Amino acid sequence: MKSFREIVDESCSGSSGCEGLPSCVESHGNPRVPVRRAIRTLGNYLILTKPRVMELLLVTTAPTMILAHDGMPGLGLLILTLIGGALSAASASAFNMYIDRDVDALMARTEARPLVTGAISPRAGLIFAWLLAGLSSAFFWTFVSTLAAALSACAIIWYVVVYTLLLKRRTTQNIVWGGLAGCFPVLIAWASVTGTVSWTALILFLVVFFWTPAHYWPLSIRYGEDYRRANIPMLGAVRASHPVAVRVLMYAGATVFCSFALIPVAQMGVVYSVSALIGGGWFVAHAARYVVATSGQGAGKPMQVFLASNIYLGFLFVAVAADTLLQLQ
Structure with a gap:
C-alpha cells in the first residue's frame, strides 16, 4: 500500500511535468493538493504531541476521577479535565521533541520526526509547545480549578526541565526521577474533583x-x-x-x-x-x-x-x- 506522502507526490509528477506542490497548484489549480498539504501539516503537528504517550497518561485520569467522586463525576468536568490533561501532555511532548531534535536525528526510532526532517521548523515547533503550555494552564484555571492548573504546570516543567534538560543525557536514573512527570495526571484528576490531594x-x-x-x-x-x-x-x-x-x-x-x-x-x-x-x-x-x-x-x-x-x-x-x-x- 502506498504511503500518504507517495500519493501526494504522484499527484505532482508524471507527464504533467510538475516538479513540486506549489507549481502543481499554480499550473492546474487542483484544490485537493492544498487540502492534502494542510492535512499532512496537521498530522506533523499531531506527531509532536506524542499521541500514544498522551493516551497512556489519560487512561489513568478518568478512573481516578471516578474514585475521587465515589461514583461517576459530572460529564462536563470529566471531559474538561481530559482536554486539559491532553493539552498539558501535548505541550510537554512538543518541548521534548524541540530540545531533543539533535539526538532524535541520530536514532532510527526517531529520525523521521517532523523537527528532524524539517517538515516543521524548530521555531514553529517551539511556538507550538508554548501555545499548548499556556492553553493548558489557562484551560485548567478557567474551567477546572487553580490546583489542577498548578499541578499541570508543574508536570510540564518537570518533564521539560528536570527530565529532558537535566537528567536524560546525564544519568542512568533519568527515567526514574524524570518519570515523576507521568505521575501528575492522577493528582490532577483527584484535584479536579475534590480540590485537594x-x-x-x-x-x-x-x-x-x-x-x-x-x-x-x-x-x-x-x-x-x-x-x-x-x-x-x-x-x-x-x-x-x-x-x-x-x-x-x-x-x-x-x-x-x-x-x-x-x-x-x-x-x-x-x-x-x-x-x-x-x-x-x-x-x-x-x-x-x-x-x-x-x-x-x-x-x-x-x-x-x-x-x-x-x-x-x-x-x-x-x-x-x-x-x-x-x-x-
Missing part, C-alpha cells in the same frame, strides 16, 4: 512512579543501539540485560505492592482486590520470566515485558473505576 491520590501516584521504570527500561533495551549512538545513558543501553531485568522485576514488584496498599486506604472492594492480585501477578510473572531468559547468554524478549506493563496499568485503572461504580449498586 489525598493519601489515596498519593498511592496512585506511587503506583505510576514505580511502574514507569519497569515499563520503560525494557524499551531502552530493545532500542539500546539507538541510545548508545545518541550517547543517552538509558539504563537498558549501558548495562547488561540481566541486571536491568532484575531491576525491572524489583520495580514491578513495588508497583504491585503499592496497588495493594490502595485496598485499605481507599476501601476498595472485591473487584479491585481480585483484579490487583491477578493483574499484578501476571505483570510480575512477565518480569520474572524475562529475568530467567536473560540469566544466561540469551537476550530474552524485552518488548513482551513492555507490552505487559501497558496492559497491566490499563487493567488496574479500569478495575479502580469498575470497583467504585459497582459498590454503588
Whole structure:
C-alpha cells in the first residue's frame, strides 16, 4: 500500500511535468493538493504531541476521577479535565521533541520526526509547545480549578526541565526521577474533583512512579543501539540485560505492592482486590520470566515485558473505576 506522502507526490509528477506542490497548484489549480498539504501539516503537528504517550497518561485520569467522586463525576468536568490533561501532555511532548531534535536525528526510532526532517521548523515547533503550555494552564484555571492548573504546570516543567534538560543525557536514573512527570495526571484528576490531594491520590501516584521504570527500561533495551549512538545513558543501553531485568522485576514488584496498599486506604472492594492480585501477578510473572531468559547468554524478549506493563496499568485503572461504580449498586 502506498504511503500518504507517495500519493501526494504522484499527484505532482508524471507527464504533467510538475516538479513540486506549489507549481502543481499554480499550473492546474487542483484544490485537493492544498487540502492534502494542510492535512499532512496537521498530522506533523499531531506527531509532536506524542499521541500514544498522551493516551497512556489519560487512561489513568478518568478512573481516578471516578474514585475521587465515589461514583461517576459530572460529564462536563470529566471531559474538561481530559482536554486539559491532553493539552498539558501535548505541550510537554512538543518541548521534548524541540530540545531533543539533535539526538532524535541520530536514532532510527526517531529520525523521521517532523523537527528532524524539517517538515516543521524548530521555531514553529517551539511556538507550538508554548501555545499548548499556556492553553493548558489557562484551560485548567478557567474551567477546572487553580490546583489542577498548578499541578499541570508543574508536570510540564518537570518533564521539560528536570527530565529532558537535566537528567536524560546525564544519568542512568533519568527515567526514574524524570518519570515523576507521568505521575501528575492522577493528582490532577483527584484535584479536579475534590480540590485537594489525598493519601489515596498519593498511592496512585506511587503506583505510576514505580511502574514507569519497569515499563520503560525494557524499551531502552530493545532500542539500546539507538541510545548508545545518541550517547543517552538509558539504563537498558549501558548495562547488561540481566541486571536491568532484575531491576525491572524489583520495580514491578513495588508497583504491585503499592496497588495493594490502595485496598485499605481507599476501601476498595472485591473487584479491585481480585483484579490487583491477578493483574499484578501476571505483570510480575512477565518480569520474572524475562529475568530467567536473560540469566544466561540469551537476550530474552524485552518488548513482551513492555507490552505487559501497558496492559497491566490499563487493567488496574479500569478495575479502580469498575470497583467504585459497582459498590454503588
